[in-house]
Amino acid sequence: xxxxxxxxxxxxxxxDALYRTALRMTANEAAAEDLVQDVVLRAWRNLHxxxxxxxxxxxxxxxxxxxxxxxxxxxxxxxxxxxxxxAEPAAPEEAPALxxxxxxxxxxxVGDSAKRALQKVPPEFRLIFLLATLEEMSYKEIAEIxxxxxxxxxxxxxxxxxxxxxxxxxxxxxxxxxxxxxxx
Amino acid sequence: MKxxxxxxxxxxxxxxxxxxxxxxxxxxxxxxxxxxxSTFEGDKALRAALKRDLGSVRAPAxxxxxxxxxxxxxxxLPRRGWGSLAAAxxxxxxxxxxxxxPAGESPRAFAAEAVExxxxxxxxxxxxxxxxxxxxxxxxxxxxxxxxxxxxxxxxKDFCFHDLEKLLGGYRYAGAAAWSHRGREVCWSTHRDNxxxxxxxxxxxxxxxxxxxxxxVESGGRRVLFVPREDLPGATCVFVFDDASEADRFRKExxx
Numbered sequence: 001x002x003x004x005x006x007x008x009x010x011x012x013x014x015x016d017a018l019y020r021t022a023l024r025m026t027a028n029e030a031a032a033e034d035l036v037q038d039v040v041l042r043a044w045r046n047l048h049x050x051x052x053x054x055x056x057x058x059x060x061x062x063x064x065x066x067x068x069x070x071x072x073x074x075x076x077x078x079x080x081x082x083x084x085x086x087a088e089p090a091a092p093e094e095a096p097a098l099x100x101x102x103x104x105x106x107x108x109x110v111g112d113s114a115k116r117a118l119q120k121v122p123p124e125f126r127l128i129f130l131l132a133t134l135e136e137m138s139y140k141e142i143a144e145i146x147x148x149x150x151x152x153x154x155x156x157x158x159x160x161x162x163x164x165x166x167x168x169x170x171x172x173x174x175x176x177x178x179x180x181x182x183x184x
Numbered sequence: 185m186k187x188x189x190x191x192x193x194x195x196x197x198x199x200x201x202x203x204x205x206x207x208x209x210x211x212x213x214x215x216x217x218x219x220x221x222s223t224f225e226g227d228k229a230l231r232a233a234l235k236r237d238l239g240s241v242r243a244p245a246x247x248x249x250x251x252x253x254x255x256x257x258x259x260x261l262p263r264r265g266w267g268s269l270a271a272a273x274x275x276x277x278x279x280x281x282x283x284x285x286p287a288g289e290s291p292r293a294f295a296a297e298a299v300e301x302x303x304x305x306x307x308x309x310x311x312x313x314x315x316x317x318x319x320x321x322x323x324x325x326x327x328x329x330x331x332x333x334x335x336x337x338x339x340x341k342d343f344c345f346h347d348l349e350k351l352l353g354g355y356r357y358a359g360a361a362a363w364s365h366r367g368r369e370v371c372w373s374t375h376r377d378n379x380x381x382x383x384x385x386x387x388x389x390x391x392x393x394x395x396x397x398x399x400x401v402e403s404g405g406r407r408v409l410f411v412p413r414e415d416l417p418g419a420t421c422v423f424v425f426d427d428a429s430e431a432d433r434f435r436k437e438x439x440x
Binding site: 004049069103133135161 | 225252
């Protein structure tokens with residue numbers, strides 16, 4: 001596969017997902033566009049490394065992961081490649097979870113509060129959450145993309161979701177959205 | 185299935201990562217346990233809301249066209265600063281990128297240090313798991329798997345390994361060593377052929393001040409080859425040869 005048209009045809013189904021992920025990672029529309037552009041150009045330059053018939057989505061998202069790290073984590077103390085810091089095992093807490101009714105009461109506010117809450121999730125965890133929950137990728141595919149074991153995908157996902165739930169629950173409580181819970 | 189088990193499995197259940205029998209167990213528990221069912225419903229609602237609000241975002245209008253133009257070789261100017269990277273220029277018909285990172289270390293300087301260290305390598309074979317300096321064919325029954333462990337213990341997961349046996353023929357993995365460079369461990373693996381010639385290799389993860397094409401440097405009687413990794417931005421493979429003709433042969437081999 002060598003033509004630009006063929007490449008664009010392969011890319012098109014994934015453009016929205018790439019932009020979505022870039023947007024939640026950078027929290028800035030212009031930065032997200034730049035990142036997507038960076039990714040697409042890198043993919044085009046390295047197209048000879050892609051084996052036709054294999055998973056294009058995993059391949060292009062790997063490039064996104066590396067491009068993001070290269071641009072945004074350059075100054076982090078962790079090495080520039082696959083060495084994300086390991087998640088510590090989270091202590092199981094019994095914080096009251098949001099019920100379905102709570103979510104319904106939050107309505108449209110879920111989106112905005114979730115966006116803010118996501119920024120509190122460290123990037124390494126946030127990426128995995130985005131791929132799993134918004135893009136519905138399997139743990140195996142995420143592990144391949146980010147270059148970590150499946151077990152690590154699971155623990156990071158757990159952590160990300162916990163932070164998100166806690167933040168959303170706190171927001172709901174402060175906003176007075178939660179239904180009164182009966183103490184019995 | 186007890187509640188704490190169900191709670192742990194809930195995420196996997198909703199991610200579709202459980203086997204059929206495991207799914208059944210979770211469903212059975214949810215049928216019987218009100219609190220867990222409530223948690224499940226809440227999670228389900230939250231996921232749906234997130235997908236609805238965040239997961240439906242589409243790429244902005246015009247991005248697709250802009251990308252097409254960029255791919256065709258139009259000049260690409262970043263919309264915001266790219267830090268230490270200069271503006272990227274794409275030449276029509278020639279897909280090449282020149283990236284200068286003036287803040288990076290010079291290959292020549294690194295080569296000099298690498299060669300010096302190689303001459304002075306006096307690793308002691310074996311030792312305890314915690315403090316061993318050497319993982320080689322002489323002191324380790326299964327040196328190749330031990331190498332990964334060895335590097336991981338030094339906090340490095342970003343090393344790479346090239347099978348020079350396949351690439352050049354006649355070479356066998358001989359051992360691994362790590363030393364500290366600018367505060368970070370650089371992890372080397374060494375191959376040796378039956379004539380005793382060695383090739384050592386490491387992956388440098390901080391950018392060097394060089395272009396995105398291989399550079400061969402002569403230092404202290406050895407050849408040091410730097411190969412920038414296009415697939416790993418900012419990273420460079422470094423090879424140290426104690427035989428100049430092997431350096432040339434290798435370079436031709438990877439040029440393919």
